[in-house]
Amino acid sequence: MSEYAAEGKTPEVLFWVGCAGSYDARAQKVTVAFTKILNEADVKFAILGKEEACTGDPARRAGNEFVFQMSALQNIEVLNMYNVKKIVTTCPHCFNIIKNEYPELGGTYEVVHHTEFLQGLINDGRIKLKGGGEFAGKKITYHDSCYIGRANGIYDAPRSVLAGLDADLTEMQRAGSKGLCCGAGGAQMFKEDEPGDTSINVERAGEAIGTGAKVVVANCPFCITMLSDGMKAHNKEEDVMVYDLAEMVVNNM
Amino acid sequence: MIQIIAFAVLTIATFAIAAPKYLKIRRNILLGQDEETVVDKGLAIRNTILIALGQKKMFKRFIPAIFHLFIYVAFLFTQIELIEIFIDGFFGQHRFFSQALGGFYTVIISTIEILSLLAFVGTLVFLSRRNLIKVPRFHKPEMEGWPKLDGNIILYLELVLLIGITCMNGADQVLQGMGAEHYTDTGNFAVTSWLGPALFGGLSEGTLIGIERFGWWLHILTVFAFINYLPISKHLHIFLAFPNVYYARQTAAGKMVNMPEVEKEVRSMMDPDAAFDESAMEEELPIFGSSDVQQLSWKNIMDAYSCTECGRCTSVCPANQTGKKLSPRKILMDIRDRATEIGEKLDSGDKQYIAEDKRESGEDLSAINFNDGKNLFDYITREEIHACTTCNACVEACPILINPLDPILRLRRYEILTESAGPSDWTPMFTSVENSGSVWAISDDRDKWRDELLAKED
Numbered sequence: 269m270s271e272y273a274a275e276g277k278t279p280e281v282l283f284w285v286g287c288a289g290s291y292d293a294r295a296q297k298v299t300v301a302f303t304k305i306l307n308e309a310d311v312k313f314a315i316l317g318k319e320e321a322c323t324g325d326p327a328r329r330a331g332n333e334f335v336f337q338m339s340a341l342q343n344i345e346v347l348n349m350y351n352v353k354k355i356v357t358t359c360p361h362c363f364n365i366i367k368n369e370y371p372e373l374g375g376t377y378e379v380v381h382h383t384e385f386l387q388g389l390i391n392d393g394r395i396k397l398k399g400g401g402e403f404a405g406k407k408i409t410y411h412d413s414c415y416i417g418r419a420n421g422i423y424d425a426p427r428s429v430l431a432g433l434d435a436d437l438t439e440m441q442r443a444g445s446k447g448l449c450c451g452a453g454g455a456q457m458f459k460e461d462e463p464g465d466t467s468i469n470v471e472r473a474g475e476a477i478g479t480g481a482k483v484v485v486a487n488c489p490f491c492i493t494m495l496s497d498g499m500k501a502h503n504k505e506e507d508v509m510v511y512d513l514a515e516m517v518v519n520n521m
Numbered sequence: 522m523i524q525i526i527a528f529a530v531l532t533i534a535t536f537a538i539a540a541p542k543y544l545k546i547r548r549n550i551l552l553g554q555d556e557e558t559v560v561d562k563g564l565a566i567r568n569t570i571l572i573a574l575g576q577k578k579m580f581k582r583f584i585p586a587i588f589h590l591f592i593y594v595a596f597l598f599t600q601i602e603l604i605e606i607f608i609d610g611f612f613g614q615h616r617f618f619s620q621a622l623g624g625f626y627t628v629i630i631s632t633i634e635i636l637s638l639l640a641f642v643g644t645l646v647f648l649s650r651r652n653l654i655k656v657p658r659f660h661k662p663e664m665e666g667w668p669k670l671d672g673n674i675i676l677y678l679e680l681v682l683l684i685g686i687t688c689m690n691g692a693d694q695v696l697q698g699m700g701a702e703h704y705t706d707t708g709n710f711a712v713t714s715w716l717g718p719a720l721f722g723g724l725s726e727g728t729l730i731g732i733e734r735f736g737w738w739l740h741i742l743t744v745f746a747f748i749n750y751l752p753i754s755k756h757l758h759i760f761l762a763f764p765n766v767y768y769a770r771q772t773a774a775g776k777m778v779n780m781p782e783v784e785k786e787v788r789s790m791m792d793p794d795a796a797f798d799e800s801a802m803e804e805e806l807p808i809f810g811s812s813d814v815q816q817l818s819w820k821n822i823m824d825a826y827s828c829t830e831c832g833r834c835t836s837v838c839p840a841n842q843t844g845k846k847l848s849p850r851k852i853l854m855d856i857r858d859r860a861t862e863i864g865e866k867l868d869s870g871d872k873q874y875i876a877e878d879k880r881e882s883g884e885d886l887s888a889i890n891f892n893d894g895k896n897l898f899d900y901i902t903r904e905e906i907h908a909c910t911t912c913n914a915c916v917e918a919c920p921i922l923i924n925p926l927d928p929i930l931r932l933r934r935y936e937i938l939t940e941s942a943g944p945s946d947w948t949p950m951f952t953s954v955e956n957s958g959s960v961w962a963i964s965d966d967r968d969k970w971r972d973e974l975l976a977k978e979d
């Protein structure tokens with residue numbers, strides 16, 4: 269972003285990478301896939317790079333408002349300094365918090381999650397999906413993340429993108445607004461589970477396996493980690509792959 | 522004449538006893554903090570019509586929704602009959618509306634009868650569902666004891682009410698056929714025109730009048746009992762569901778309520794020019810988040826009193842489904858029980874509930890100086906609130922727009938901010954977000970992935 273600013277130019281959109289997208293080895297692949305799509309579609313985008321900090325979502329949901337406010341106010345300062353108008357992100361938690369919680373702290377932007385952004389690129393003809401690609405006819409299933417789904421009511425965009433792959437989308441029993449959580453939200457990602465019968469991610473992975481799908485599509489770096497771990501618990505990590513929507517798209521355009 | 526006096530006395534007594542109970546609930550709800558929840562009044566009204574009156578969200582589960590609808594619509598329509606009972610009772614009339622409405626009266630009462638028949642089926646289904654089929658959501662630990670009895674009592678009361686209506690209308694229909702005095706012709710009612718003669722045919726006029734009066738009194742006495750029973754029952758939702766839906770928060774479900782007091786503090790910390798505010802230092806340490814009902818929003822408490830204990834939230838909660846202790850329904854029930862406890866203690870006026878440091882001043886007990894040494898954490902364990910994934914499934918599932926997630930987050934805020942407690946696993950994450958701007962303490966550059974990407978492409 270600083271490079272754009274130095275040249276006095278404005279990018280079409282700012283890509284908010286997020287902590288997972290920046291540091292988590294699995295999520296980095298999604299970041300790379302999404303940047304490839306953006307380049308392919310000729311989208312002029314920028315990242316904040318070192319100037320980006322955690323949005324503060326896990327801290328806030330754990331109850332630590334102080335840490336959240338510090339992070340959020342800093343980010344807003346940077347975003348406003350660059351006069352950012354539009355943000356796209358591959359993380360539903362970043363999406364939700366910037367879209368819904370930053371405005372009352374003075375940070376108002378047009379925020380899109382990459383599922384919707386991808387749908388937009390396809391609808392505008394900026395990228396074209398090869399029907400009959402590697403997933404054609406294959407059974408896949410889609411896992412709604414809580415923060416895209418129930419928290420923000422986005423259920424159709426990712427499914428419409430998937431429809432372009434000609435795959436056989438088989439829904440899990442708990443799908444859409446009834447979708448079962450992966451178990452990571454609310455800062456659960458950063459602590460051990462409370463005692464119970466099983467872990468939420470193992471339960472959810474089992475449900476995905478039950479559809480007979482060979483591919484589970486998700487839209488959130490934390491869901492991907494959780495579901496992949498869940499697959500391991502079922503000894504299915506070789507048989508059922510967990511992909512982000514962007515990865516589904518990048519190999520088939 | 523005796524009947525009129527008895528009726529008047531009972532009516533006045535019922536409302537005199539019931540009114541304070543309802544006022545207490547209002548007072549308990551207002552123990553909470555102010556919060557403006559409605560931004561768009563039009564939306565609030567639409568929601569009230571569709572979701573409260575129209576039961577829209579109930580229909581996510583079709584079968585219980587249908588039977589609930591029977592009971593609910595029968596309840597709504599019976600109000601017409603109830604108004605008539607009041608007029609008849611006070612003025613010694615008999616079926617006052619029948620003279621005024623003529624043939625339309627037959628239609629109304631027939632509708633009520635058909636609905637009552639459906640409600641009868643619904644009640645039997647619900648009783649068996651609670652007690653024979655054992656639907657899991659009615660048999661969680663928080664449902665043991667009173668909540669279970671409460672669920673059944675109301676269904677039994679419903680049956681008593683239906684017996685009353687049947688006796689009243691059935692005997693009336695037979696009496697009309699006999700041309701008994703006072704029993705003016707109302708036309709044939711849909712159900713009791715055949716059920717009446719089948720049950721009471723051949724009885725003497727005196728007996729029939731007795732049955733008719735018995736039915737009439739049973740009906741109204743059940744209603745009187747009901748009015749006094751509601752304030753201690755989950756069935757308060759038949760009233761509270763409406764304001765509760767109206768006042769539901771209208772922001773995206775994913776949005777957490779801001780804490781302006783923390784925002785202000787952080788802003789002044791970040792702003793090097795801000796004058797150091799000495800006065801703020803001298804004040805006693807503020808309470809952040811909620812440990813008790815008084816620090817919740819009033820809407821959280823109204824949610825709690827509106828809760829139908831249906832358990833739809835708990836049955837979709839990922840934590841509960843995987844055997845964790847957390848049950849969103851229990852959170853609501855606990856808030857309600859604690860609010861009721863505080864209310865009762867306030868009503869006792871007992872000075873032992875005044876906070877110790879304020880006892881000397883000689884003030885009376887009030888919501889402001891109240892401290893009984895207990896709080897919500899005596900009801901809700903830490904284990905429960907820690908297990909929440911903030912997935913919003915409970916919020917989505919509730920048929921009357923209750924939000925169980927919001928109070929959970931408020932309790933977490935108290936634990937972390939005011940007590941500096943909470944799961945120790947979280948501490949490294951907090952430190953890392955605070956110091957290195959990332960959830961993990963990684964010393965790499967945040968855009969290192971890009972260098973790798975570029976390197977690969979070269």
Ligand code: SF4
Binds near residue numbers: 847909914916925
């Ligand atoms: S938000 Fe929390 S309490 Fe509600 S369903 Fe999800 S995990 Fe359960």
Ligand code: SF4
Binds near residue numbers: 832833850853919
């Ligand atoms: S909060 Fe709503 S869904 Fe949960 S038990 Fe109460 S009424 Fe039912």
